[in-house]
Amino acid sequence: MSHHLTITIQTENAAFTDGFIGQELSRILIKYANSIKEVGESDLFLLSTKLYDLNGNSVGQAEHK
DSSP states (O other): OOOOEEEEEOOOSGGGOTTOHHHHHHHHHHHHHHHTTTOOGGGGGGGOEEEEOTTSOEEEEEEEO
16 A cells, blocks of 8 residues: 655744744654654554644644655
C-alpha cells in the first residue's frame, strides 16, 4: 500500500514576519514531528492534523492519504 503525507503551511500571518519565517516553520515542523514519533501502521490516521503557529492560529495541515 502506498502512503502519502502532504504538509501545507500558510505563512502570511504575524508569526512569520520580521525575519522569523524560518524559526516559526522549524518550530511547527518539530512539534509535528515529535507528535508522530510513536505512530504505527495501525494509527496512520494520527498523521493527519491541523498545524498551529506560536500564537495558536491554525496555519496549515498535515494530510495522510
